[in-house]
């Protein structure tokens with residue numbers, strides 16, 4: 002506070018090293034740009050009024066502005082902007098962002114799994130809906146989460162732009178003026194050149210300048226009138242550049258992610274051995290377009306799954322049967338007319354085709370069945386994808402046969418690659434490989450409800466409108482099938498045969514145009530971060546003067562901007578360099594000592 | 610793929626147990642060191658106080674915080690000359706740091722500031738620069754030697770585990786914990802070469818013992834191959850950096866916790882209270898703890914940034930999207946943001962010192978939560994805990 006009052010008396014307020022305590026031109030409070038910018042702006046405003054009306058007028062003006070909250074719209078906006086771009090707000094928003102991200106891990110999220118959310122709302126009738134109304138199932142696209150990060154990034158821009166401008170100026174200007182009392186700097190020391198060395202003050206300062214330049218400092222020598230020459234030197238301007246690059250790159254990452262959301266797309270497809278996927282909208286089982294997606298973006302490449310191989314652990318006792326390798330052999334074509342290419346698709350090793358990446362994300366068994374209807378015709382034949390339910394590929398299976406005549410048929414049950422049955426009649430799968438494959442099904446007949454056009458989940462059979470034919474609790478019992486076997490349905494409704502087992506894979510297909518730039522910005526951010534944390538911004542001032550007895554006195558002081566635990570080391574290094582340049586004993590009697598300054602007087606005659 | 614060697618796995622478990630046992634003895638030695646030193650220091654204090662009492666004029670300085678608890682041993686020497694001249698500024702600095710630093714330029718531990726701290730932290734014995742002092746602390750030496758021994762056995766355990774499973778030893782919770790605990794010890798010992806952080810010994814070794822016990826009791830998993838989802842060189846890169854950063858965060862957690870205690874104690878002493886926590890004299894001042902933990906946190910934060918990024922790259926390779934707000938990703942992000950907040954706090958007036966220490970502690974609690982609760986109780990794509 003007191004500095005500011007003083008600074009109204011010393012016109013060049015913004016940069017008067019005199020006014021700052023500890024001789025810190027701007028180190029003392031200058032770390033947060035928002036903070037510093039704000040305070041110097043305020044100081045500047047006061048200066049202006051001080052100049053026009055004198056000190057008393059300034060006080061009056063200050064009183065007036067304090068009494069009158071009517072800042073006007075513009076004033077309000079400016080105030081709000083200053084608040085928003087302050088370091089404190091940034092910190093607050095950061096912490097708020099951390100807190101706001103947490104609920105997304107506590108509640109099921111729609112984008113990840115919509116059906117779990119639906120189930121969750123059903124299971125919690127008391128508050129499930131309420132949570133939905135505050136977007137707790139869509140945390141990361143919710144209004145409140147977006148508000149926090151958008152505010153944070155506005156604050157970031159408001160922080161970075163003025164800092165960048167200020168830093169650009171700093172880089173083009175000379176190192177700051179030599180403070181009056183170097184002894185007040187955090188690192189201070191003196192050296193004495195004996196009279197017989199015959200180095201005048203001006204030569205000594207040039208020597209020091211050359212040394213510091215070699216050490217990477219920008220140096221400005223101030224000969225002034227020659228009696229007490231001094232120099233100001235600075236290095237580590239890259240630190241601030243690093244900080245700016247880091248923060249700017251964060252904006253870049255965010256923009257890249259947004260671009261991906263706008264123009265990207267993703268989808269899933271299940272492929273049974275022998276199936277071919279063609280990259281068109283109808284080719285997908287599930288498709289999630291970005292906001293600006295156009296179907297013309299899709300390049301009609303194709304992938305055929307030839308064979309899928311899974312390897313399971315047969316060595317370790319503790320992890321027996323755990324999967325250790327999944328490999329899909331596929332044939333790809335860039336375009337319908339392009340030559341076929343054999344490729345291998347593995348977990349952690351996607352294929353790239355037509356601007357998309359194709360990932361192996363799941364696999365399972367697809368029993369091949371033949372269903373004959375009541376008239377003896379084949380109503381359905383082929384592999385049916387069994388959905389994983391439990392350990393060792395314990396999978397559920399639904400077969401819908403709308404073409405069966407006279408009645409449509411439906412089957413629901415389980416597929417077990419290695420079937421075991423407990424004494425209680427509970428079956429489980431004992432191994433992931435096909436050692437004793439078994440289908441156990443209930444069967445139904447009636448109207449499957451497929452004809453009214455409403456989409457149905459292929460993995461679920463709605464048995465409400467159906468009449469059971471085979472079921473565990475009926476006299477007919479459930480159907481149990483092993484490969485090659487056929488079971489005839491009761492009442493002459495037909496039969497079902499288990500012909501064999503194929504494997505299927507689930508593939509995810511993604512196109513994300515923002516990905517590469519997100520990576521580039523992320524790398525830039527890390528680079529900037531490392532530079533910002535490990536480059537030290539330091540200032541060195543040296544002043545020399547000639548004692549009456551002919552000795553040349555040298556004093557130097559160092560100041561770091563920001564955190565710098567190696568400042569003492571730098572001071573020692575510079576001292577060592579100067580000493581060896583002048584053939585002095587570095588640890589001589591003039592160890593960085595007390596308040597005494599060369600040439601007798603602590604106050605140089607001339608400073609301003 | 611290398612074959613599994615179960616015998617090696619059993620050796621590994623034996624080594625882990627031996628290591629835990631050795632650490633336990635080391636822990637006791639560290640605790641003994643604290644107790645013994647604090648007793649010795651108190652005697653010195655009492656004698657000094659008696660001497661000061663007979664010297665009539667010393668009571669004039671009653672207002673000076675430094676005089677209330679006579680500064681004993683090592684620091685007295687350094688504080689000596691500059692102490693008087695700086696006294697005014699020092700009290701100022703203690704308060705200033707509790708309410709936010711009076712001047713940022715002074716925060717870095719440059720020699721002037723360090724000198725001043727010697728006398729500023731009332732009732733301080735430990736050197737602010739955390740360099741080794743002259744006096745021999747036998748129990749502390751024994752403790753460090755035991756920690757080195759434990760670390761060597763522990764290293765053998767990690768190594769045999771790696772050989773037994775034929776891959777890097779960080780593929781499930783058991784392995785994260787045992788390897789992570791080893792890294793905590795290794796980092797601690799590495800820092801010990803340059804700095805006297807032996808006051809952290811009980812804390813660090815205690816945490817390591819907890820980690821090893823938790824690994825063996827709650828998360829035990831036999832040696833085995835990796836599931837396909839984890840078979841990637843990204844496992845080597847991403848997880849090793851994550852574990853290393855977590856080890857660093859463990860150290861700073863210990864230091865931040867001590868910092869809170871120390872700053873509480875310093876405030877109590879400065880306010881004329883009694884020094885109830887004598888053993889804390891072995892611990893450097895709150896400000897030097899804060900400075901060192903900031904430096905370590907900065908390294909760990911860079912590591913965590915890499916963890917996050919490499920995780921995203923791996924997720925892109927494995928699942929086709931680099932970010933999907935999976936539970937594990939959420940928490941990794943939360944941790945990153947909390948520590949970013951910590952770095953900001955250190956540059957925000959009013960948020961340095963105690964508040965920053967709390968942020969560092971909260972960040973570490975998030976790390977622990979992410980590792981234990983999230984791995985076990987949340988289902989996500991990262992459900993690889995191996996349980």
Ligand code: HEM
Pocket residue numbers: 032033034035086087088089091095153154156157158160161243244247248251529530533534563949952953955956
């Ligand atoms: C997207 C949110 C943000 C993140 C993740 C973030 C992260 C960080 C990190 C990690 C640092 C320490 C490394 C360094 O010094 O470069 C830092 C420093 C800094 N940030 Fe941010 N920041 C964010 C937003 C902001 C905003 C909005 C402001 C402006 C009000 C700001 C101003 C600063 C300043 C001035 C520093 C330098 C502090 C110092 O010198 O120690 N940051 N930021």
